Amino acid sequence: MDLVTRMARRLPGLLADIEELVTCESPAGDKDALARSTDLVADLGKRHLGAAPERVRAGDRVHLRWRLGAGPARVLLLGHHDTVWPLGSLATHPYAVRDGVLRGPGCVDMKAGLVLALHALAELDVPAGVTLLVTSDEELGSPTSRGLVEQTAAGCAAALVLEAAATGGALKTERKGVSRYRLRVHGLAAHAGLEPERGVNATVELAHQVLALTALTDPGRGTTVTPTMAAAGSSANTVPAGAEVEVDVRVRDAAEQARVDAALRSLRPVLPGARLELTGGPNRPPMAAPASAALLRRAVRVAAGLGLPVPAGAAVGGGSDGNFTAGVGTPTLDGLGAVGGGAHADDEHVLVDALPGRAALIAGLIADLLAEDGP
Structure with missing residues (x-):
């Protein structure tokens, strides 16, 4: 048989x-x-x-x-x-x-x-x-x-x-290959109605960074950089002091994995007073x-x-x-x-x-x- x-x-x-x-x-x-x-x-x-x-x-x-x-x-x-x-x-x-x-x-x-x-x-x-x-x-x-x-x-x-x-x-x-990151934004809380100008809005900073992240995608080389889960703020009437986003990266070769990693580590805040914290890195070759x-x-x-x-x-x-x-x-x-x-x-x-x-x-x-x- x-x-x-x-x-x-x-x-x-x-x-x-x-x-x-x-x-x-x-x-x-x-x-x-x-x-x-x-x-x-x-x-x-x-x-x-x-x-x-x-x-x-x-x-x-x-x-x-x-x-x-x-x-x-x-x-x-x-x-x-x-x-x-x-x-x-x-x-x-x-x-x-x-x-x-x-x-x-x-x-x-x-x-x-x-x-x-x-x-x-x-x-x-x-x-x-x-x-x-x-x-x-x-x-x-x-x-x-x-x-x-x-x-x-x-x-x-x-x-x-x-x-x-x-x-x-x-x-x-x-x-x-797969890389996984978490990008945290540290801002400064303030009352959203009384004095928002005293705060550093982590949500706005995160928006700038998400645009910078997605710009790293290179379809011609098969590279995707995808912001996924995101969170920000603590209440509806407070300038957010913190925000974060998870980032999924997929690449065809090790050189691209290194390029994207270096680019993520070189991100700099746009808003005065904001601070960025990046964790994670390449997960699978x-x-x-x-x-x-x-x-x-x-x-x-x-x-x-x-x-x-x-x-x-x-x-x-x-x-x-x-x-x-x-x-x-x-x-x-x-x-x-x-x-x-x-x-x-x-x-x-x-x-x-x-x-x-x-x-x-x-x-x-x-x-x-x-x-x-x-x-």
């Missing part, structure tokens, strides 16, 4: 496992919910892999790692179980499967991807030479797990990232196309051999932990998880019919990598 057929027979189990994970909510900022989800992922992994994971504590987080076999790891499977969805989201976005579409908070980003990896490994009879790492803070920027990801990836022949596929099932071969080129060719060959649609490669703006594995020199292929869409959005979904083929592709790629000396 061929691999795709065997995976098709696993579909009921795939769906049951995905339901179990999705209905155990795991918002990245809720430690109690994450603890429950961590235990569930560990138990699910033990069922499929026959072994409990190593629980790696980093800061206030616990991450799960399975090292399969006694020898060194050649292939790293990388995923996360935290989501952006707040606790209680199941009430408004319940788990459901209708007309071939699976829905639920975190289903495509990326609980279905974890389930696909577990079934792929089980179908291969848990091959030695593979490490599965599941982290719990990716949606926060991986503040505690970055070092673990980099250390685990170092020396591997390949890192296969279980994030959702790009449009049409494409594999993610290039990711932008860019994942350039050469990091995935050889693995994409291999995935195309494996897919063709299995009779699956040949996957395309896609460059995407979002970051993942694949940025880190590529950053330490490990060949990295991303987007091997579920086919669907709507990550972080109300229409988040997984295409059920694509699950067996995706699991077969993961399993076939792992087997192919273990059979040879490199990508």
